Amino acid sequence: MDPRLIVALDYPSAAPALALADQLRDQCCWFKVGLELYLAEGNAVVRELRHRGYSIFLDLKLHDIPNTVAGAVRSVATIGAELLTIHAAGGPAMLHAAAEAAALAHGPQLLAVTVLTSMDEEQLAAIGIHHSPASQVMHLAETASATGINGFVTSAEEVSALRRRFPNATLVVPGIRPAGAQTADQKRIATPAAALAAGADFLVVGRPITQAPDPAAATHAILEEMQQIAATPA
Numbered sequence: 001m002d003p004r005l006i007v008a009l010d011y012p013s014a015a016p017a018l019a020l021a022d023q024l025r026d027q028c029c030w031f032k033v034g035l036e037l038y039l040a041e042g043n044a045v046v047r048e049l050r051h052r053g054y055s056i057f058l059d060l061k062l063h064d065i066p067n068t069v070a071g072a073v074r075s076v077a078t079i080g081a082e083l084l085t086i087h088a089a090g091g092p093a094m095l096h097a098a099a100e101a102a103a104l105a106h107g108p109q110l111l112a113v114t115v116l117t118s119m120d121e122e123q124l125a126a127i128g129i130h131h132s133p134a135s136q137v138m139h140l141a142e143t144a145s146a147t148g149i150n151g152f153v154t155s156a157e158e159v160s161a162l163r164r165r166f167p168n169a170t171l172v173v174p175g176i177r178p179a180g181a182q183t184a185d186q187k188r189i190a191t192p193a194a195a196l197a198a199g200a201d202f203l204v205v206g207r208p209i210t211q212a213p214d215p216a217a218a219t220h221a222i223l224e225e226m227q228q229i230a231a232t233p234a
């Protein structure tokens, strides 16, 4: 068991998600519910995972006008997720409205998504952003931080710069691939040990576990890699 591992339950229905969570019960205490599972099963699957004792990262990547995002934060505030994502690219007014709503509703800790790990310089240029991923990540993190949000989702490539700039922030890193694994659509990737060494607090791992022939064995291998890097004392 390593509380720094979050397994992404990217499934189309509750049954395989709950089965995987229970299969990994002794290895993992955090699970991520993203759009695929949430849109299929809604709050019920989050409540069921909570009921079974797991901590939940609700990865809804909210991005809309401030009033709508604040309402969305209020709607999910009571289901007991510990972490909730919003897109930093939604801008300061949206981030501020979300932070205020989360605080008033005693909701989850907000994590600002900076630049998706599937985006590289070419993908950014195609949507009109002519900066490197690294400078765009820092820019968006500064924007989110100014609204009081102190947690960021970022790739392992930018995590050490963020750790230096925001020593107390919660840094969550997806795009994790054990040595020799398939990258699929992820571009800015790192091994578990490299991401932790760079300063990540949490690693998000999906397909390397969910699509492994033996998910428990794949999780075990990742946990072994993680053990190379000791947890920083809280």
Ligand code: C5P
Pocket: 008, 010, 034, 059, 113, 114, 115, 116, 117, 118, 153, 154, 174, 175, 176, 186, 204, 205, 206, 207, 208
């Ligand atoms: O399957 P894989 O390990 O690539 O899954 C990564 C998970 O992390 C997915 O659920 C994806 O939505 C999420 N994620 C990401 N990049 C971000 C934020 C979240 O890949 N910036």
